[in-house]
Amino acid sequence: MRSDAEVAETIELLRSRSLVTAVQQAIESEILSGRIDPGAKLVEAAFAERLGVSRGPVREALRMLEQAGLVRQEKNRGTYVRNLALGEALEIFDLRAMLEESVGRELARRASDDLLKPVRALVDALERAAREERADRYHGLNLEFHDALVRALGNARLAEVYRTLTNELSLFRRRNLAQPRLLAASASEHRGIVEAIASGDVEAAGRAMRAHVEASRERTIRNQGGASPAA
Numbered sequence: 315m316r317s318d319a320e321v322a323e324t325i326e327l328l329r330s331r332s333l334v335t336a337v338q339q340a341i342e343s344e345i346l347s348g349r350i351d352p353g354a355k356l357v358e359a360a361f362a363e364r365l366g367v368s369r370g371p372v373r374e375a376l377r378m379l380e381q382a383g384l385v386r387q388e389k390n391r392g393t394y395v396r397n398l399a400l401g402e403a404l405e406i407f408d409l410r411a412m413l414e415e416s417v418g419r420e421l422a423r424r425a426s427d428d429l430l431k432p433v434r435a436l437v438d439a440l441e442r443a444a445r446e447e448r449a450d451r452y453h454g455l456n457l458e459f460h461d462a463l464v465r466a467l468g469n470a471r472l473a474e475v476y477r478t479l480t481n482e483l484s485l486f487r488r489r490n491l492a493q494p495r496l497l498a499a500s501a502s503e504h505r506g507i508v509e510a511i512a513s514g515d516v517e518a519a520g521r522a523m524r525a526h527v528e529a530s531r532e533r534t535i536r537n538q539g540g541a542s543p544a545a
Contacts, residue, residue, distance in 0.1 A: 338375035352397035383482040407531035418523030422516045444497035486534045
């Protein structure tokens with residue numbers, strides 16, 4: 315039987331982990347929303363004061379964000395929001411295209427009302443955000459939509475890898491959706507993905523998912539004002 319001291323230690327550890335997660339989510343939200351610029355230095359003391367916590371949870375949260383691909387830590391210099399080069403971003407888009415094509419194919423095999431209902435609701439919300447030209451709202455829903463599709467497969471490791479890739483691309487994806495007409499085009503692509511999955515057509519669902527990522531890749535290249543870097 316565990317002693318009172320051991321139980322108390324476990325409770326304190328769980329509380330600490332919960333606090334670290336809350337801090338991590340708060341900082342992540344600021345990065346993904348664009349409130350913190352790429353390349354910006356993240357100061358532990360400043361976050362600790364603003365969030366009302368000690369520096370320990372902030373330090374651990376920044377380590378978690380580094381693992382998630384959102385920040386980089388430089389020895390003796392500090393922690394910075396990642397500023398992804400275009401070439402790196404395009405490589406990640408290529409990885410996403412392959413991954414999402416496989417996800418679309420598998421979801422078409424499993425298509426059901428229970429699977430489709432939540433993602434249809436997300437597409438409805440995406441279309442509303444596009445009509446209202448609410449880019450920040452659209453960006454959050456866009457991330458949620460793709461996360462929901464990957465999570466629907468029930469593979470936790472796949473979902474973790476996918477989230478790391480999408481976190482790294484966050485800056486470029488926000489730029490891709492900065493114009494109202496691009497929001498509408500993107501929403502239409504999402505609607506097409508859901509309908510392809512609902513049809514149960516494995517090939518069509520895979521093509522729809524891949525085409526959506528490739529369209530985003532091309533928007534990224536145009537937004538950077540140049541051609542794709544040589545492989």
